[in-house]
Amino acid sequence: LGTMAGETKTYLPPSCVSDVAHVKTMEQYADMYKQSVEDPGKFWGKIAENFYFKKHHEGEFFDYNFDISKGDVYIRCMEGATTNICYNCLDRNINNGHGDKIAFYWEGNDPMDSTSITYKKLLAEVCKFSNVLKSLGVKKGDRVAIYPMIMELVVAMLACARIGAVHSIVVCGCFEFDLTFGGFSAESLSGRILDAKCDILVTADGVYRGTKLINLKEIADEALELCTQGGHTVSSCVVVSHVTASSFCDDKTERPAMRPCNVDRSWKDLMQSASSECDPEWMGSEDPLFILYTSGSTGIPKGVLHHVTGYMLYAATTHKYSFDYHPDDVYFCTADIGWITGHTYITYGPLLNCATSVMVAFEGVPLFPDPSRYWAIVDKYQVSKFYTAPTAIRALMKFGEEPIKKYSRSSLRVLGTVGEPINPEAWMFYHTVIGNSKCSIVDTFWQTETGGHVLTPLPGCTPTKPGSATFPFFGIVPAILSDEGVELEGPAEGYLVFKQPWPGIMRTVYGDHQRFERTYFTKFPGYYVPGDGCKRDEDGYIWITGRIDDMINVSGHLLSTAEVESSLIEHNLVAEAAVVGKPHSVKGECLYCFVTILEGSEFTQDLVKELKEKVRHHIGAFGTPDFIQNAPGLPKTRSGKIMRRVLRNVAKGNRDLGDVSTMADASVVEVLFKNRV
Numbered sequence: 271l272g273t274m275a276g277e278t279k280t281y282l283p284p285s286c287v288s289d290v291a292h293v294k295t296m297e298q299y300a301d302m303y304k305q306s307v308e309d310p311g312k313f314w315g316k317i318a319e320n321f322y323f324k325k326h327h328e329g330e331f332f333d334y335n336f337d338i339s340k341g342d343v344y345i346r347c348m349e350g351a352t353t354n355i356c357y358n359c360l361d362r363n364i365n366n367g368h369g370d371k372i373a374f375y376w377e378g379n380d381p382m383d384s385t386s387i388t389y390k391k392l393l394a395e396v397c398k399f400s401n402v403l404k405s406l407g408v409k410k411g412d413r414v415a416i417y418p419m420i421m422e423l424v425v426a427m428l429a430c431a432r433i434g435a436v437h438s439i440v441v442c443g444c445f446e447f448d449l450t451f452g453g454f455s456a457e458s459l460s461g462r463i464l465d466a467k468c469d470i471l472v473t474a475d476g477v478y479r480g481t482k483l484i485n486l487k488e489i490a491d492e493a494l495e496l497c498t499q500g501g502h503t504v505s506s507c508v509v510v511s512h513v514t515a516s517s518f519c520d521d522k523t524e525r526p527a528m529r530p531c532n533v534d535r536s537w538k539d540l541m542q543s544a545s546s547e548c549d550p551e552w553m554g555s556e557d558p559l560f561i562l563y564t565s566g567s568t569g570i571p572k573g574v575l576h577h578v579t580g581y582m583l584y585a586a587t588t589h590k591y592s593f594d595y596h597p598d599d600v601y602f603c604t605a606d607i608g609w610i611t612g613h614t615y616i617t618y619g620p621l622l623n624c625a626t627s628v629m630v631a632f633e634g635v636p637l638f639p640d641p642s643r644y645w646a647i648v649d650k651y652q653v654s655k656f657y658t659a660p661t662a663i664r665a666l667m668k669f670g671e672e673p674i675k676k677y678s679r680s681s682l683r684v685l686g687t688v689g690e691p692i693n694p695e696a697w698m699f700y701h702t703v704i705g706n707s708k709c710s711i712v713d714t715f716w717q718t719e720t721g722g723h724v725l726t727p728l729p730g731c732t733p734t735k736p737g738s739a740t741f742p743f744f745g746i747v748p749a750i751l752s753d754e755g756v757e758l759e760g761p762a763e764g765y766l767v768f769k770q771p772w773p774g775i776m777r778t779v780y781g782d783h784q785r786f787e788r789t790y791f792t793k794f795p796g797y798y799v800p801g802d803g804c805k806r807d808e809d810g811y812i813w814i815t816g817r818i819d820d821m822i823n824v825s826g827h828l829l830s831t832a833e834v835e836s837s838l839i840e841h842n843l844v845a846e847a848a849v850v851g852k853p854h855s856v857k858g859e860c861l862y863c864f865v866t867i868l869e870g871s872e873f874t875q876d877l878v879k880e881l882k883e884k885v886r887h888h889i890g891a892f893g894t895p896d897f898i899q900n901a902p903g904l905p906k907t908r909s910g911k912i913m914r915r916v917l918r919n920v921a922k923g924n925r926d927l928g929d930v931s932t933m934a935d936a937s938v939v940e941v942l943f944k945n946r947v
């Protein structure tokens with residue numbers, strides 16, 4: 271226990287980070303943590319004082335039932351108070367004298383295409399679009415679908431929040447490193463519009479990915495047609511003319527032709543005549559803020575519903591502490607806004623803290639025009655806090671150190687990762703090469719459902735171990751359960767669960783509260799069950815071992831995917847690996863491994879032998895893989911996560927793949943079927 275793929279060292283925070291940190295020592299963390307879990311009302315109540323509430327809260331901070339055996343599960347926080355998250359993101363900061371601070375630096379696909387926007391200007395745009403939405407008939411509680419695009423996306427989501435409409439952003443971008451790829455799906459868009467019965471769709475004419483132009487409007491039109499066939503017609507489709515002219519830049523060329531479709535409205539025309547003043551709608555703490563569908567790594571995406579106040583407090587607080595945010599930071603999160611990481615850590619968290627962020631949004635492909643794009647951006651804006659996903663780090667590792675070393679990256683202080691367990695190999699690369707061994711690495715574990723980080727190191731105090739998400743954030747009480755639901759103490763491995771609510775936890779699955787209860791609260795009554803496995807080492811560090819759904823049972827031994835994959839990735843020819851269980855007549859299941867090897871190297875039988883030996887050495891004889899298959903590409907969600915449920919079917923030779931609406935590039939699966947062993 272306690273190590274993955276042989277990594278044992280502990281890394282201390284660099285003094286340049288800890289000297290100025292909000293939390294400088296583990297004693298201070300322990301102290302704050304204790305307060306946060308023993309008296310959550312006092313802890314969060316104090317934080318709430320930094321925000322504007324139209325009406326103050328009285329009574330208990332939390333009201334909840336986590337125990338389904340005692341009745342319906344519910345979570346409420348600061349009920350009775352009224353506020354507006356958009357007001358807290360913009361007006362409040364402007365009233366505090368920060369109107370001229372840059373809210374976002376925006377970097378287009380083309381390095382020559384960049385712009386920025388201040389808090390004041392952002393508020394004016396948001397108010398205008400709020401008025402546009404009102405003029406289109408949108409009222410508090412109505413749902414607005416947004417099919418991502420550029421900076422207007424942030425404007426649209428904040429405008430929804432301002433007038434109390436519920437935004438539902440559909441991911442169409444993805445961590446995709448193949449620049450020729452452009453398979454965006456009208457089905458997944460229409461499915462989500464239908465599920466939430468959205469009346470309005472906000473989209474763009476198109477976007478560039480690398481050198482390729484993607485016609486978003488065509489996809490949106492197809493989706494709208496599918497919606498009508500599904501019995502729900504969207505009343506207006508607002509289209510940003512992005513390809514020819516962003517509304518933040520001057521007109522460059524002529525505008526694209528709108529299709530002969532009577533719901534189309536031009537963003538620019540609507541905005542031109544809209545007033546730049548709009549009073550916020552004062553929302554109840556437990557009024558809904560947004561719907562967001564999970565990534566679909568393990569099954570059909572769930573429409574997670576987040577609410578105003580709890581989400582606001584949690585987004586701001588996690589952003590402040592997990593990145594040790596300070597007012598002079600420049601913060602850069604590479605995620606797509608259509609993913610929860612973008613919601614919490616591009617839009618809401620940073621704006622609530624009055625941060626300056628770099629946004630590459632949908633168009634930012636880390637390999638365009640070359641694999642050093644991120645580092646060029648880091649140097650250009652002197653980025654101090656950087657946040658990305660293991661899939662991006664692994665992709666960049668393939669190009670070696672040279673594209674990274676071309677830039678100084680001397681402004682970097684904190685490097686965050688999210689989305690999947692980070693293999694120690696990738697962690698070390700992040701730390702030593704990208705971070706020059708001078709940054710704190712924060713491996714943040716969380717979910718769409720949790721609203722913000724739940725397990726994470728704090729950059730100024732937590733000694734880190736490569737591959738471990740370390741300790742709980744304030745207010746989070748994790749436990750590890752056995753199969754029988756018994757809480758395990760000390761070093762142990764089992765189900766990760768949480769014992770009490772925190773402000774940012776989801777309240778329900780949109781339109782299906784039973785699915786909410788079934789998915790998260792039924793397996794172990796009294797606990798929130800995220801669906802991930804974990805282990806605790808002798809120092810109390812928590813290591814996420816992968817999805818419970820993906821665990822493999824070989825001859826009675828439960829194996830975690832993270833552990834086997836980390837061991838495969840240690841081989842210097844392996845760029846990426848995914849392992850699944852395949853039914854086996856004697857062992858129950860056996861290991862079936864998919865490995866992507868470095869470009870230019872050869873997949874040979876010797877390599878297969880070496881890899882089998884490597885896993886056997888690390889896991890034990892029973893863990894020797896039966897199959898190792900060459901995988902030029904792996905099926906991934908748009909947020910870059912490996913979809914092992916699809917790989918299980920490949921291993922079995924079963925072509926019925928289930929819901930693949932969130933898969934980034936379906937063509938890789940065909941290749942995998944061809945290469946089966």
Ligand code: ATP
Pocket residue numbers: 564565566567568569570571572610687688689690691692713714715716717718719739800801802814816817909911
């Ligand atoms: P679905 O729920 O539809 O299968 P998903 O779980 O991939 O999709 P997200 O909410 O985007 O949807 O992802 C949350 C999951 O991502 C976590 O449950 C966990 O499995 C994984 N994850 C996120 N961050 C980390 C991390 N730092 N370490 C390990 N796993 C992580």
Ligand code: MG
Pocket residue numbers: 564565568717801
């Ligand atoms: Mg999930």
